Amino acid sequence: MIVSAERVVDPEEIRRSGDRTVIPFFAVDAVVELPYGAYPHECYGLYEADFAHLETYARRASAEGEAWVRSYLEEFFHGPSSFSEYLARFGLGSLLETGRRARILVGGGIS
Amino acid sequence: MTKYTRTELLTVSASRLLEDGKIVFAGVGIPLLASILAQKIHAPSLTIVVEGGAIAPEVAPRWVPLSTNEMRVARRALMLPSITDLFLYAQRGFFDYGFLGAAQIDPYGNINTTVIGSLERPRVRLPGSGGANDIASHCREVIVVLPHEPRRFVKRVDFITSPGYLSGGDSRRRAGLLFGGVRWVLTDLALFRADPETGKLRLKALQAGVRLEDVEGCTGFPVEVDLPLEEILPPTEEELRVLRELDWNRIFIGEAS
Numbered sequence: 001m002i003v004s005a006e007r008v009v010d011p012e013e014i015r016r017s018g019d020r021t022v023i024p025f026f027a028v029d030a031v032v033e034l035p036y037g038a039y040p041h042e043c044y045g046l047y048e049a050d051f052a053h054l055e056t057y058a059r060r061a062s063a064e065g066e067a068w069v070r071s072y073l074e075e076f077f078h079g080p081s082s083f084s085e086y087l088a089r090f091g092l093g094s095l096l097e098t099g100r101r102a103r104i105l106v107g108g109g110i111s
Numbered sequence: 112m113t114k115y116t117r118t119e120l121l122t123v124s125a126s127r128l129l130e131d132g133k134i135v136f137a138g139v140g141i142p143l144l145a146s147i148l149a150q151k152i153h154a155p156s157l158t159i160v161v162e163g164g165a166i167a168p169e170v171a172p173r174w175v176p177l178s179t180n181e182m183r184v185a186r187r188a189l190m191l192p193s194i195t196d197l198f199l200y201a202q203r204g205f206f207d208y209g210f211l212g213a214a215q216i217d218p219y220g221n222i223n224t225t226v227i228g229s230l231e232r233p234r235v236r237l238p239g240s241g242g243a244n245d246i247a248s249h250c251r252e253v254i255v256v257l258p259h260e261p262r263r264f265v266k267r268v269d270f271i272t273s274p275g276y277l278s279g280g281d282s283r284r285r286a287g288l289l290f291g292g293v294r295w296v297l298t299d300l301a302l303f304r305a306d307p308e309t310g311k312l313r314l315k316a317l318q319a320g321v322r323l324e325d326v327e328g329c330t331g332f333p334v335e336v337d338l339p340l341e342e343i344l345p346p347t348e349e350e351l352r353v354l355r356e357l358d359w360n361r362i363f364i365g366e367a368s
Contacts, residue, residue, distance in 0.1 A: 014189055015169070021190035024166050026134055026158070026205045 002030045004037040006046055036087055036095060045106040047098040050090060115346050116365040117258065117299045120318065122148065122354060123346040125210070125256050125297055133207035134158045136246055139176050140363050141256050142210030143184075144354060151353050160206060162242045164197050166190040173359045198242065201249040204290055209250025211243050213257045215268045218332050219310050220275025220293030222247060222255065223268035230270060240272050247273035252294035259298035264330040276310025283310065301326045302343060316341035 003023065008031065014021060037043075040050035060068050080086035087095060115123075118141065125145035129135055131154035137146045138161075146159045147170055158167050163180035167189040170176065176183040185191055192200075200206065214237050215223035224243060228234035247253055253275075257263055275293040276283045283292055296303040296312055300321045303312040314326060314336045327334050346354075358364045 011189070015187040018166070018185070018188040019191045021166075021192075024190050024192070024200060024205070027200070027203075 001028050002032060003028050004032050004034045006033075006035055006037060006043050008033045034083060037083075039087060039095070039098075040090060042098070042102070044102075046102055047095070048101040048105065050094050050098055053090060053094065113346075113348055113351055114367065115351055116367065118364045119346060119351060119354060120299055121256050121258075121297065122364065123350045124302070124318070124343055125254060126152065126350070127343075128254055128295055128297070129154055129157055129208060132156045134160060134205060135208040135210070136160050136162070136201065136206045136250055137208075137210050138162060138242075139179055139184075141212075143170070143176060144357060144363055145210070145256075147357055148350065148354055152350060160197065160200075162194065162197065164192050164194050166192065166197075170357075172356050175358050175362065177362070198245050198249075201245055204249065204251065206250045207252060209246035209253045209291075211246055211253060211255050211273060213255050213263065215263055215265050216255060216257065216296060217265055217268045217275070218312055219277060219279050220253075220255065220296060220305050220312060221268050221271045221277065222273040222275060223270045225270040225272045227269055243273045247275070247291075247293070248288050249291055251291045253292060255293055255296045257296075257298060259300040259326070259329045261329050261331045264332065266332045276305065279310040300329060304337070311335060313337045314340065316343050318343050319345040 001023070036047060039047065040053045042049040057072065061072070076086065076089060080089060122141050122145045125141060126148040129146060129149040135142075135146050135157060137143045137159055143159070143161070146157060150157050150159075159170075160166050161168065161176075161179050161184045163178070163184060165185045165188040168184050169187040170183065171186060174183050174186070211222060213222040213224060214227065222243065224237050225239050226233040226236060271277070274283060274286065274288065277286055292310075293305045296305070300318055301314055302316040304315040305311065306313050312335070314323075314334050317323065317326065317340055319342060323334075323336070323340065354364060355361075361367070
């Protein structure tokens with residue numbers, strides 16, 4: 001099992017609230033520190049899902065079928081040579097905006 | 112030489128069987144004390160897992176847990192899963208060592224903690240399995256610790272609560288248990304190791320000052336011996352000091368004689 005983590009914390013922080021741990025360390029082969037690793041989906045409190053992107057995917061995959069899905073995979077999966085390049089294809093604006101929305105959502109900024 | 116109780120001897124010799132970096136499934140009493148002692152003496156990266164649902168707790172000296180389900184065994188744990196999840200991890204083969212006691216044990220390491228006499232007409236009712244059967248079935252190396260008495264080391268146990276190698280050979284595997292099994296049987300007189308081929312216990316070492324005849328006299332079946340027999344060194348001052356600091360009011364290790 002490879003864990004993709006938004007942030008690697010000190011074991012001390014894990015020991016403070018062991019009741020919140022969901023995967024025991026002995027089940028894990030490797031940990032990768034990868035911010036925005038769930039993008040274009042979400043990580044609670046850090047970034048919301050990129051709904052506009054998901055919406056476009058659903059609409060075009062359904063309307064244009066396999067050929068379009070292949071081009072999508074080429075652009076977002078096979079094409080990028082690194083994870084940063086992958087994220088860049090979504091655009092900095094989307095990353096900032098989904099992060100901002102997550103902070104509003106969990107930070108009590110909604111009345 | 113410092114004097115020590117039988118439980119101190121068992122705890123110290125059990126702790127020496129635990130290698131650094133491994134994961135031990137430990138119950139309260141000798142198993143937990145032996146595991147903490149190992150961490151402090153030679154195995155700082157040994158991970159302790161406790162049945163009630165604690166992974167890698169840091170037990171505080173003088174706060175030795177009295178039960179597997181209490182705050183002292185949860186202290187600073189890395190994870191507090193449910194008991195069901197914990198046994199699931201055992202089934203998946205994550206645990207290197209399991210510790211068990213036994214009222215009776217046979218030459219194939221089968222353990223009885225259920226009944227003495229027949230199940231229908233018991234002479235003595237024992238506590239039963241608890242988590243012991245799961246530990247015996249799923250931990251990769253099971254260590255059985257018990258006092259060495261003829262009534263405990265029997266040709267045939269009255270009831271198999273927790274499987275060793277059943278009737279030997281590949282019978283354990285045929286019963287569906289694909290890994291794990293009894294590796295060591297440790298007593299106040301000796302250390303047996305289970306032969307991986309036959310599943311039979313073979314005498315591997317004697318406690319300090321014990322003779323082969325003493326072991327044979329206290330074992331209710333013929334003792335098979337691995338020559339040359341090794342001798343287990345008596346507990347060191349350091350081991351006893353750490354152990355007594357842990358169980359400072361001697362709840363488990365017994366009164367000093």
